[in-house]
Amino acid sequence: MSNSSTIAVDAMGGDEGLAVMLAGVATARRRFEGMRFLLVGDEAQIAEGLKSHPNLSQASEIVHAEGVVGASDKPSQAIRRAKTTSMGIAIDLVKQGRAGAAVSSGNTGALMAMAKLALRMLPGIDRPALAAPLPTLGDNDVIMLDLGANTEVDARNLVQFAVMGAAYARTILDLESPRVALLNIGSEAQKGTDEIRDAAAILRGAAHLPLRFTGFVEGDKLARGDHDVIVCDGFAGNIALKTAEGTARFVADLLRRAFTSSVRSKIGFLISRPATELLREHLDPNNHNGAVFLGLGGIVVKSHGGAKEHGVATAIGNAAKMVRADLTRRIADDLGNFEKAA
Missing domain, CATH: 3.40.718.10 (Isopropylmalate Dehydrogenase)
Structure with missing residues (x-):
């Protein structure tokens, strides 16, 4: 084989x-x-x-x-x-x-x-990061990392995550220059920890990389589709992931209860069924399955x-895509170019 x-x-x-x-x-x-x-x-x-x-x-x-x-x-x-x-x-x-x-x-x-x-x-990388695609309102999923591999990180780690996440997005989402943002408690430049602000300063000067740094993003805007890669430490990332999954289940259960509460609701469900099926399909975690250790x-x-x-x-398909695109080499090349420029 x-x-x-x-x-x-x-x-x-x-x-x-x-x-x-x-x-x-x-x-x-x-x-x-x-x-x-x-x-x-x-x-x-x-x-x-x-x-x-x-x-x-x-x-x-x-x-x-x-x-x-x-x-x-x-x-x-x-x-x-x-x-x-x-x-x-x-x-x-x-x-x-x-x-x-x-x-x-x-x-x-x-x-x-x-x-x-x-x-x-890989040479030059300090820690692995767990990355996965999440559904958005846009045309593509958003790649989020780290989702739990590292609870504490420094600015260098966050920058490496951004480089790796961008390479992953180019492979899985077929994007030439992915939009990369850092998860933060506000969009203003002075918000966040020293590590996040330092990482942002480095990424703003990384014009030579095949990515576009778009600044900070807050948790309520993760699914807007305004970014292709969202970077954070594993502690915040895992909480954000579990919250998003729980919210999706909450909305699905709420709709199920609402549509079965009365005869009129059941009739309304039959009329709106194509829309609810589309929603269910979009939120189904099986359609976005497969996290990778970058x-x-x-x-x-x-x-x-x-x-x-x-x-x-779906997970096997994503793995096959990464192998055929030689993702490991892409990450090594991008990080090497970044280190040379730095």
């Missing part, structure tokens, strides 16, 4: 189990031509599951793994078992060059720890633990 078209999939990770993971891989295979897969996990279980997906069998190879990283496992525990777990072996296949990327729906902390240890950081010497994608078949396929 060519590693440029091969994805290693942790088939045992995630809340939904092996059946959903295999169904998602099968969907991805139909969507993206030429893809091949290394399915990592219990050989007997995967072989049995593939009987329901005969077309996938032709494009897959099973790599046996005895163990699975549990949702409650600590990163230190997972690292010690890396050579025997489906998650650890999937990452190692990227390190070996047998796969272009690894995809897992398993424990996020364990995945980051094992990926960082196995693949190392800054590593290889591509590792984190699929949401509760992702359904469609969500798993």
Whole structure:
């Protein structure tokens, strides 16, 4: 198998189990031509599951793994078992060059720890950042990072996140010069911590980079579609992400209650159903699934633990896009150009 078209999939990770993971891989295979897969996990279980997906069998190879990283496992525990777990072996296949990327729906902390240890950081990058696309009112999603990998950062880290996020947006969103903003408590130049203001000063002078720094953005404007990349520390980013997900569920539940409260409401629902279906489709996290650890010497994608078949396929598709666009090299080149200019 060519590693440029091969994805290693942790088939045992995630809340939904092996059946959903295999169904998602099968969907991805139909969507993206030429893809091949290394399915990592219990050989007997995967072989049995593939009987329901005969077309996938032709494009897959099973790599046996005895163990699975549990949702409650600590990163230190997972690292010690890396050579025997489906998650650890999937990452190692990227390190070996047998796969272009690894995809897992398993424990996020364990995945980051094992990926960082196995693949190392790219030269010049201090810390990895977890980045993911989020829905907006605009034509494209917005890429947000960091979403939880680093709770404390300095200005240098934020600038590196901006460079990596812009490279990611150029790959996933097909943008030539992404608009990059820093998440802050206000849009005025004097607002925010010293680290945020210092990072903004550096980014304002980065005219040589393939990005446009647009200043600060507040939390209530994340989904406006005015920016392509939003940069923050992992503490604020994770809170913002969880708040956005909770708000989306709140709106969906509120609409469901409103439309079932009376006969008149039910009639109104039937009339407005095309609009509500469009809203549901737009907010469905399965359509935006797949966070990536940027800054590593290889591509590792984190699929949401509760992702359904469609969500798993979306995460695999994003991984394939990153491999084919050689995202790791893009990030290294952009950061190298930035360091030279600095």
